[in-house]
Each structure stands twice: as structure tokens, then as C-alpha cells.
Amino acid sequence: MHHRLVTLTALALATPVAAQEATVPVPAAITADGVPAIPAALADRVRPYLEARSAGVVDWNPVDRSLLVTTRFANVAQLHTVAQPLAMRRQVTFEADRVSGGSYSKSGDVLVVQKDVGGGEFYQLYTLKDGRLTLLTDGKSRNSLGAWSKDGKLIGYSSTRRNGADTDLYVMDPRDPKTDRMVAQVQGGGWQIADFAPDGTHAVVAKSESIQKSTLYDLDLATGKLTAITDPKAAVAWGGAQYAPDGTLWVTSDKGSDFQRLGTLDPKNGRFTPIANEKRWDVDGFDISDDGRFLVYDLNEAGFTRVKVMDLATKAVRTVDGLPKGVAGGIAIAPWGTIAVTVSGATTPGDAFAIDPETLAVTRWTDSETGGLDAAVNRVPELVTVKSFDGTEVSGFLYRPDPAKFPGRRPLLIDIHGGPEGQEVAGFQGADNYYVNELGIAMFFPNVRGSSGYGKKFVGLDNGPFKREDSVRDIGAFLDRLFADPAIDAAKVGVQGGSYGGYMCYAAAIRYGTRLKGAQCIVAISNFVTFLENTQSYRRDLRRVEYGDERDAKQKAKLIAISPMTHVADLKIPLMVVTGANDPRVPKSEADQMVAAVRANGRQAWHVVAADEGHGFAKKANRDYAFLAALTFWETNLLGPTGRGAAK
Numbered sequence: 001m002h003h004r005l006v007t008l009t010a011l012a013l014a015t016p017v018a019a020q021e022a023t024v025p026v027p028a029a030i031t032a033d034g035v036p037a038i039p040a041a042l043a044d045r046v047r048p049y050l051e052a053r054s055a056g057v058v059d060w061n062p063v064d065r066s067l068l069v070t071t072r073f074a075n076v077a078q079l080h081t082v083a084q085p086l087a088m089r090r091q092v093t094f095e096a097d098r099v100s101g102g103s104y105s106k107s108g109d110v111l112v113v114q115k116d117v118g119g120g121e122f123y124q125l126y127t128l129k130d131g132r133l134t135l136l137t138d139g140k141s142r143n144s145l146g147a148w149s150k151d152g153k154l155i156g157y158s159s160t161r162r163n164g165a166d167t168d169l170y171v172m173d174p175r176d177p178k179t180d181r182m183v184a185q186v187q188g189g190g191w192q193i194a195d196f197a198p199d200g201t202h203a204v205v206a207k208s209e210s211i212q213k214s215t216l217y218d219l220d221l222a223t224g225k226l227t228a229i230t231d232p233k234a235a236v237a238w239g240g241a242q243y244a245p246d247g248t249l250w251v252t253s254d255k256g257s258d259f260q261r262l263g264t265l266d267p268k269n270g271r272f273t274p275i276a277n278e279k280r281w282d283v284d285g286f287d288i289s290d291d292g293r294f295l296v297y298d299l300n301e302a303g304f305t306r307v308k309v310m311d312l313a314t315k316a317v318r319t320v321d322g323l324p325k326g327v328a329g330g331i332a333i334a335p336w337g338t339i340a341v342t343v344s345g346a347t348t349p350g351d352a353f354a355i356d357p358e359t360l361a362v363t364r365w366t367d368s369e370t371g372g373l374d375a376a377v378n379r380v381p382e383l384v385t386v387k388s389f390d391g392t393e394v395s396g397f398l399y400r401p402d403p404a405k406f407p408g409r410r411p412l413l414i415d416i417h418g419g420p421e422g423q424e425v426a427g428f429q430g431a432d433n434y435y436v437n438e439l440g441i442a443m444f445f446p447n448v449r450g451s452s453g454y455g456k457k458f459v460g461l462d463n464g465p466f467k468r469e470d471s472v473r474d475i476g477a478f479l480d481r482l483f484a485d486p487a488i489d490a491a492k493v494g495v496q497g498g499s500y501g502g503y504m505c506y507a508a509a510i511r512y513g514t515r516l517k518g519a520q521c522i523v524a525i526s527n528f529v530t531f532l533e534n535t536q537s538y539r540r541d542l543r544r545v546e547y548g549d550e551r552d553a554k555q556k557a558k559l560i561a562i563s564p565m566t567h568v569a570d571l572k573i574p575l576m577v578v579t580g581a582n583d584p585r586v587p588k589s590e591a592d593q594m595v596a597a598v599r600a601n602g603r604q605a606w607h608v609v610a611a612d613e614g615h616g617f618a619k620k621a622n623r624d625y626a627f628l629a630a631l632t633f634w635e636t637n638l639l640g641p642t643g644r645g646a647a648k
Contacts, residue, residue, distance in 0.1 A: 027621040033607040048371030049434040054350025055366035060334035062108035070100040106152030119614020120582040146193035156193030165537040189538035194241040210545040211421040245292035258455035303425040322362030324348040344427040388477040396446035406440030411492035418499030423453040448474040465548035465558035498522035506564035518637035522578040526594040528559040536584040568597040576606040580613035
């Protein structure tokens with residue numbers, strides 16, 4: 001009897017273990033501190049949304065006329081070639097870390113690519129041949145590919161090789177790395193060779209000090225002499241400097257305007273002449289055909305893109321109408337004239353399209369998978385505009401669940417972009433579509449003051465420590481507007497964001513905690529002073545212009561006063577923090593100190609750390625786990641015990 005009792009007791013204890021729900025394995029590089037086990041059933045439900053991929057234009061191959069794109073088939077994005085429209089994507093790089101940038105020489109005999117290790121952003125330059133990368137740079141410093149000379153013999157690039165902070169200017173024939181030489185020693189971290197003059201004796205160089213201020217220089221490649229083309233003291237932003245075959249220098253600039261206009265710049269006297277005089281919005285980028293017949297540019301209209309083609313002889317402009325609605329970029333004109341562009345939209349996951357410059361006919365070159373899901377059912381965003389506390393107009397994109405599938409008031413996630421000079425645009429939402437389509441959670445992506453795309457006055461409204469919290473107050477204005485929406489459940493609202501959006505996530509959780517259910521803050525600034533002291537030296541001065549200078553006593557005091565760490569006792573809602581251990585921008589220490597302080601106050605803080613990632617997760621295994629952890633966090637803290645917000 002005693003033996004039978006022991007046996008039955010053992011069985012009773014063993015049964016729950018045997019029947020225990022299977023869980024998602026934690027990837028080898030991930031430390032999931034405080035994160036509960038994630039049910040495998042959740043991963044099964046989400047999996048199709050995690051399997052969406054995209055393809056982005058990199059360059060045209062001048063030899064075989066294939067298109068070089070970046071896409072991911074395994075764990076990280078790699079380079080692939082596409083021989084013709086909708087042909088198979090043939091992988092040409094096979095690295096452990098992502099390879100997403102590259103450029104062919106004019107003749108196509110050399111392909112130079114740029115790659116880092118583990119998300120550290122200490123990029124190196126390589127040549128690629130037969131699936132192998134051959135190192136061109138020193139393997140230690142941070143290097144950024146600039147431009148090819150017009151004859152295709154030299155590449156220009158910048159490097160921190162000399163002292164780890166200043167981005168000196170170099171040229172090299174990548175066919176012979178021994179030709180590598182510094183052509184100009186500079187001070188500061190924002191230098192880059194933008195383009196070479198047609199005769200190859202000079203180059204145009206850009207020095208960026210902030211999103212609102214940059215200077216263009218002429219570089220004599222023989223002597224290394226830098227001569228300012230534009231006024232180094234003027235608060236003017238210059239971009240996209242490129243020479244046409246006839247020697248005309250084309251640029252974008254906000255000189256004399258609140259927006260970036262496209263025009264020409266006289267290298268001798270610095271006179272800017274707007275040509276594409278768009279009245280309201282920024283010209284984000286452009287490219288010029290090799291024969292000098294036409295130019296292509298993209299216009300950012302409140303987060304949507306229009307692609308336009310300009311005849312350089314007549315300056316007549318035509319709009320390309322055949323592209324999907326969304327965001328376009330990465331313009332690349334082939335030597336034979338075909339225009340390639342990447343387009344992403346609510347129903348387009350990010351794909352390569354080609355445009356005939358004569359007829360403007362559009363041809364799709366890639367058709368990326370969306371995990372077997374019909375992308376056409378994805379919700380198209382609506383633009384929400386409000387007046388903030390001081391009358392400033394701010395806006396954002398709201399994705400509403402299908403009201404037929406999810407009637408009544410719905411939970412809301414507010415997702416704040418980084419930068420802070422970034423911009424939420426109407427692109428593909430990837431795995432986030434699961435929240436909207438399957439859980440019935442609305443998602444709102446605000447563009448608070450300081451966001452780009454709305455003019456240089458707007459982008460400067462948050463500059464420095466004394467105006468920083470005005471952008472946090474913008475979130476309050478959005479909350480007022482969205483809480484009054486009859487389709488939003490004001491009792492179930494959460495906030496998340498990455499990088500600067502991570503700071504905004506912390507700040508919103510502190511200031512508006514009584515109105516929020518939780519906060520997921522990713523690679524986030526928790527203390528502006530320690531952030532500025534510990535961010536990589538090559539970018540520190542650029543960030544001081546935006547946030548403030550911690551070396552100045554008054555600014556330092558204000559930076560401390562507005563830092564989330566200073567007010568951590570007021571952070572009382574559940575918190576999830578996501579960190580890349582190799583992050584060169586926002587060091588891991590920013591997350592560590594916040595998590596420790598929150599827990600010391602007896603509050604909940606989950607912490608997901610990836611040992612092989614930097615400023616954001618690039619590897620699919622890590623991204624998938626972080627998304628599932630976040631989904632678990634929101635199912636627990638936003639949807640509550642009823643769980644998954646299933647359709648009624």
C-alpha cells in the first residue's frame with residue numbers, strides 16, 4: 001500500500017511536467033533576463049508574419065545588366081543578383097553578418113562592399129569575387145564608402161584609422177590595395193567624399209555637423225587642399241552632391257527655404273540655383289544618368305514618396321505614376337538608362353522596381369515573400385494631425401484594425417521613431433502587422449517635433465536640453481486626441497520606441513504612466529550625460545549639437561534633469577528593455593543602469609540582450625525572439641488575462 005501511494009504521488013508530480021507546454025528556445029546569443037518562457041504555440045501562430053522579407057536596390061551590374069539587391073533568406077541580409085524582372089535571386093555573399101551595401105566600378109570589373117561585425121558599425125571595405133571577400137581597409141577602424149571616380153579607377157572613402165575619431169579622406173584603386181592613400185587629414189566625424197569631378201582631379205566633399213548644418217568643399221586630389229564651396233558658418237544643410245557629365249554640380253539644399261530643394265551649385269562662388277522648386281516638401285535623394293540626359297529624384301510628401309524624372313536639357317519634370325503607393329528610395333540609374341528604385345508600402349514589403357526613362361513604364365523586378373500571407377489585407381494608415389501644447393502642428397500614422405473583424409474599442413500601441421531626426425513613413429510594417437491583423441491592436445507612429453521631412457524649422461524645435469521635453473509633451477497631445485477616439489480603448493494603451501525613440505519611451509512612461517499599461521524601450525538613452533560620455537568618439541560631437549554639450553555646466557545640469565534615470569522612481573508601469581551588446585551609438589550601459597534602478601524600486605523590468613548585435617537586431621533568430629518576447633509582454637500587460645484579443 002505504501003509502495004502504491006509513493007508511485008501514485010510520483011505520477012501526480014510527473015504528469016504536469018510531461019504535459020508542460022513546449023517553449024521557444026532562447027537563441028545562443030540572447031540573454032533573456034526576467035523574461036518568462038514563451039509558448040511555442042505563440043511562435044506557431046506568429047510565424048508567417050516573421051517570415052516576410054524584402055529586397056532593396058543596391059546597384060546595376062554594368063557587364064551583364066543584372067540588378068544587385070540585398071535580401072535575407074537565412075539569418076541575415078546578403079547581396080543577391082537578379083538577372084531579369086522577377087527572376088530568381090542568386091545569392092553572391094555568404095557572411096555571418098549582414099552585407100547590405102556595395103557598388104560596382106564603371107566597367108563592372110570590381111564590386112566593393114561594406115560590412116561590419118556583430119552590429120558594431122566599424123565598417124570595413126572589401127572586394128567581392130567568387131563568394132569571397134578580400135579586405136581592403138585595416139580591419140580595425142570605421143570606414144565608409146563614398147564614391148567612385150568617373151573613370152572607375154578609384155574609390156573615395158572616409159576612415160577613422162588615424163586616431164579613432166576623425167574621419168580622414170582616402171582614395172584607393174581597389175584592384176591594388178597598395179595604392180591606398182590619405183588625401184586629406186580633417187577634424188571631426190562627419191566627413192565624406194560625395195563625388196569626383198568628371199576630369200578626376202577634384203572631388204566634392206561633404207562635412208556634416210547636424211541635420212541642419214553641413215558644408216561642401218572642393219578637394220584637390222593632388223595636393224589635398226580643401227576649399228569651402230559653401231559658407232561653413234551658415235546654418236544651411238547640403239546633400240546629395242553629384243557632378244553631371246558636363247561638370248555641373250547638383251545638390252539638395254534648404255538655403256533660402258524651409259525644405260530641401262534640388263538645384264545646381266557653382267563651385268567657384270557657392271551660388272545655389274534651385275531647379276526643381278518644389279513648394280512644400282523635401283527632395284530626399286537623386287541620381288543623374290551617365291549620359292547627362294536626365295535626372296531622377298524622390299519627393300517626400302508627408303511620409304509618402306513621389307518619384308520624378310527631369311530632362312536636363314529642358315528642365316521639364318514628369319511624375320512616375322506606376323509605382324505602388326508608399327515610400328521610395330535607393331535610386332540607381334543603369335549605364336544604359338534604366339532607373340531602379342526600392343518601394344515599400346502597406347501592401348508592398350519592400351521590393352525593387354525599374355522605370356523606363358522614356359515612357360516612365362514601371363516593371364517589378366522582385367516580388368518578396370510575405371510568409372504566405374496576403375499583403376493586400378494589410379491596413380493602410382490614416383494621417384492623424386493635432387495641435388500640440390504650444391500650437392505646433394504634429395502628425396502621425398494610425399493603423400486601425402478591421403472594424404468588421406474587431407468591433408468596438410481597440411487597444412493601442414504607440415511606437416516612437418529614433419533619430420531624433422528620423423521620420424515615420426508609410427512603409428511596410430512587417431511583423432507588426434500581426435498586432436493589427438490578428439490581435440486587433442491599433443498602432444500609432446507619431447512624428448513629434450524634431451522629426452525630419454517637415455522643414456528645417458520643425459526639425460530644430462527640440463534641439464538642445466532646454467527644448468528636449470517639448471517633444472515628450474507632443475506625445476501628451478496625441479494621447480488626448482487618441483483617447484477621445486471612439487474606436488480606441490483608452491484603458492489599454494502602451495508605448496514603445498527605439499534609440500531616441502527609446503528615450504521618448506522612457507520619458508512617456510514616466511510622464512504619462514497613469515495613462516499607459518507598459519513600455520518597451522529599445523537601445524534607449526536613459527541618461528543623456530552618460531550617453532554622451534560613452535557613445536563612440538567619432539559621433540560624439542554630432543550628438544552634442546542635437547542634445548546638448550555635457551561639458552557645459554548649465555547644459556549638463558539640464559541634461560541630467562531631463563534624463564529618465566533622474567526620474568526612475570516615477571516609472572511605475574511594467575518595462576521591457578532590448579539591448580545590443582555591441583551598440584556603438586547607445587552603449588549597453590544605458591540599459592543596464594535603467595534596468596537595475598527599476599528593479600531596485602521593486603518594479604518589473606524584462607531585459608533582452610543580444611551579444612552579437614549593435615544598434616538594433618539584424619539577425620533573424622534574435623529579431624524573432626525579441627518580437628515574440630515583446631508580444632508576450634504586450635499580451636500580458638496590454639491585453640490582460642483574456643489574452644490575445646481575438647476577433648469577435
